[in-house]
Amino acid sequence: MFAKMKAWARNLKRQIFILYYACKDVRVPWYVKAFTACVVAYAFSPIDLIPDFIPILGYLDDVILLPLGIMLALKMIPKDVLADCEVKAEEMMKNGKPKNWIVGSIIVLIWGVIAVWAVMKIYQFLN
Known part of the structure; x- marks a missing residue:
């Protein structure tokens, strides 16, 4: 079970990096960039919509809201852009995240x- 959770978290991180690169791509419409930028900013932000110290609900945004936002953003990005961003995200994950x-x-x-x-x-x- 721990291996499944670790793989899920790694995939989530990879998808965030894909969205990060999609925000910078000129082929992505402005409204998709705006939504994607909000999802990426929320993912990287240390401040959550629902604080983690609140029992059960605290992890709701990490387990449900963030993956839902990622899924919606990935569906809005054109397929050719998504393929290019996936390659860039894989390279970034090998080299470490940007600061x-x-x-x-x-x-x-x-x-x-x-x-x-x-x-x-x-x-x-x-x-």
């Missing part, structure tokens, strides 16, 4: 702004 500190910093900044805004609203509500 984009700028995008990571932007994600952290956005969540920081949201947190500050929420704290300010709570403070205003209490006073």
Whole structure:
């Protein structure tokens, strides 16, 4: 069973890398790029829609929502683009995942702004 879960996780990771490359491809329509970018950003984001510490529901996004988003995004990408991206994803998995500190910093900044805004609203509500 552990081997099946490990294979499932590896396949999920491979599909995320395929979507990562599809976002950069000019042959993909803008609306598909937008949806795919959201799925990839959510997959790479350390912050979940449903926090993992909530019993049972915490892993719902990791087990159901993320694979569902990946599946929908893969169905929207043209087949020829998908084939090219699969080759690139396999190469990336052999070499290791990319590190984009700028995008990571932007994600952290956005969540920081949201947190500050929420704290300010709570403070205003209490006073």
